[in-house]
Amino acid sequence: MSSRPFRLAAAQYDIGFLKSWDDYSSKIARWVEEAAGNGAKMLLFPEYFSMELASLFPEDVYRSLSKQLAEIQTLLPDFVSLFSDMAERHGVYIVAGSFPVRLTNGSYRNRSFLFRPDGTTDHQDKLQMTRFENEHWLITGGDEIKTVDTEFGRIGINICYDSEFPMIARKQVEAGANLILVPSCTDTLAGYYRVRIGCQARALENQCYVVQSPTVGQAPWSEAVDVNIGAAAVYTPVDYGYPDNGILAIGELNQAQWVYADIDLTSIAHIRQTGQVFNYRDWPGQFRHLR
Numbered sequence: 001m002s003s004r005p006f007r008l009a010a011a012q013y014d015i016g017f018l019k020s021w022d023d024y025s026s027k028i029a030r031w032v033e034e035a036a037g038n039g040a041k042m043l044l045f046p047e048y049f050s051m052e053l054a055s056l057f058p059e060d061v062y063r064s065l066s067k068q069l070a071e072i073q074t075l076l077p078d079f080v081s082l083f084s085d086m087a088e089r090h091g092v093y094i095v096a097g098s099f100p101v102r103l104t105n106g107s108y109r110n111r112s113f114l115f116r117p118d119g120t121t122d123h124q125d126k127l128q129m130t131r132f133e134n135e136h137w138l139i140t141g142g143d144e145i146k147t148v149d150t151e152f153g154r155i156g157i158n159i160c161y162d163s164e165f166p167m168i169a170r171k172q173v174e175a176g177a178n179l180i181l182v183p184s185c186t187d188t189l190a191g192y193y194r195v196r197i198g199c200q201a202r203a204l205e206n207q208c209y210v211v212q213s214p215t216v217g218q219a220p221w222s223e224a225v226d227v228n229i230g231a232a233a234v235y236t237p238v239d240y241g242y243p244d245n246g247i248l249a250i251g252e253l254n255q256a257q258w259v260y261a262d263i264d265l266t267s268i269a270h271i272r273q274t275g276q277v278f279n280y281r282d283w284p285g286q287f288r289h290l291r
Contacts, residue, residue: 005264006152009040010213010232013097014256015225017055021075024053025082035258036090042152044213044232045097047110047126047160047185050079051225065137065223073102080113080121087115093150097183097213098126098159100139108139112157112183114148122148126159127168137224147175153265160184163212164198166205170283173206178268180210187227196233200246203235207272207280209248209263210235216254229254234261239275241267 011031018024035043053075054061054068061067076099083096094115101111110126110133125142126133133139145168147154156172156179163169163182172180182199186192196212203210214230233250236242249261272280 004152005262006041007039007260007262008042008044008211008234009035009038009258009260010044010211010234010251011035011046011049012214012216012230012232012251012255012257012259013046013049014217015049015052015215015219015222015228016217017219017221018052021056021078024056028082028086031258032086032090032092032094035260036092038258038260040092040258040260042093042095042150044095044181044211045183046213046215046230047098047112047183048100048225049097049183049185049215050099051222052219053079054224055221059221062221063223068222068224069100069102069108069137069139072100076101083113083115084119084121087117088119091117093117095157095181095183100137108137109142110139110159111142112159114157116150122146124148124157124159126162128161128165130161145171147172147177153178155179155181158182158202160186160195163195163202163210166202169202169206169208169210173208173280178208178265179263180206180208182210182212184212184214184230185225185228186214186230187225189229192230195230199233200235203246204238205279205283207237207239207275208268209265211261216256232257232259234259234263237268237271237275237279239271239277241271 156177215228234248238246251259
């Protein structure tokens, strides 16, 4: 793994209504080409940004929560092929938000795929499901907290609500991840801030980078992603050498755009040893003396 700095891009991705698969592949190509053209080596897309693919099916499908999940499975191979090709062609890592994947037992997982420039892939399933996912969409949580390796260092993925549970990111940073990527999809300002506050808390307590990427815009045709609110951002430790507010970069609320930041994962080890505080080090056994 390399120790060199790199540019990261987090998408504020606008959910749209598509006319054809070619329209979708062209849209993704434009997004990836723009980020790669601006020097980004790692690209993060939002949770459920793939749900705009449901618009390629008849109205009775894209307006049905259950039918859209079933039908978009037919597009999963093309989705994987598209992003794998984009990663290889541009020599970048792409975390392709999330796609609801049907398992062999018929259940669904909200899965985030990582595509590497060498053609290999990995994934992280969402672990903590929201009420909407549990009660209405019947998507179930995964059962494995993973880390994945890149040439820039080891990373972890917390899908939206996962970022609000400290032990998930903690296990990942203890396994060597200095960067946590958070694809998100929230339909209220409060929901956006819940995820944002979770991201900033994880960056503070683990002294690591945390990056959020949300869907934005209105999609009244979709019951699943009809309203999308958020801003992409890169959060840091709050200590020497980092921004005083822990925000390295943040986008304009609800505007479709890339948000860029140049980061160096090797700086994390340094701040954990020399910082004003030692949040990461002081975590183990911090309250054992209390009753």
